[in-house]
Amino acid sequence: MIPSAATKNNKPFYKKLAIAALLLLLMGAGIAYYIFTEKFDDTSKIASAYTVDGMTMLQEFAANDSAANNKYREKILSVKGIVSETETADSSINVKFADSTSGAYIIFAFQQQHMAEARQLKEGDAVTIKGSCSGGTYSSILETTYITFKRCAVSN
């Protein structure tokens, strides 16, 4: 059977369509692979949105927690303060800056690659800690405000 002129003309079009579909599929798979295998960057290598004093930050949350959350939450911050306590959390260490008057505190959970730096810190040390701010909220157990940070690194 001799192919018609129309069928002959469609062949290159279908071929191009198949190649385009394959390319789109590969691109989609590549993007999906990138998104779902992506890890958080090392916090020490990310620029801070703000550098702030810990006690000033606690005062900002005490004055207007909604505004403070909007300003700081989910941002990388550098927070200056004095270590009031270190606490063991499973196999890792958390560092706290606390306001001795109100009991309000900021707590920093460290990135695995920066855990050794956290272990060097002790009560009374002046330090700047960089991390991802998870925001502040009120604890009905402790009856005070607390601000949490994750993926932290010592900044100085």
Next chain:
Amino acid sequence: MKKTTLMLALVFAATATFAQKKTTTSATVSFDATTSLDALPKAENKTVIALVDTKKGDVAFEAAVKSFSFSNPKIQEHFNSKGWMNSDEFPQASFKGKIVNPSAVNFKKDGTYTADVAGDLTLHGVTKPVTTKATFVVTGKTFTAASSFVIKLEDYDVKGGAIGAGKVAKEPTISVSATF
């Protein structure tokens, strides 16, 4: 003299009452919703506030939802989004309960004890009763508490396409551990 004695008695009573309430701000809550299709939906929060009242048997914890740390940024974003935990509107997950059989744990004697705990878990703005076993390990003046239980996400009105598609477990495991 009588007044001084009374004052001292009050101070000692207050100290004793305070001492029975043990708290930590570094308890850990982990969330494991992995399936055979996806190993990513699991996270840990290591800045959880927890309480055990060794005399009354009260147990409680509070976890800031945004403090759950995932390995993958996109999964963490999904977890906090409106379609999931909606952490902007419901920033905290909490549990308030009691040791049902407090005589099962002797906080004054070293050892490993298992007790029943019952209480209310509040997640995504929904409160549901939870019962579980908890293990207490007493060592000198400190002790650890650990528990693990399974919840149904639909009970807490947490829904999403990924759950239906089998990429997120419908019944994730919640594990809690704390040192007091």
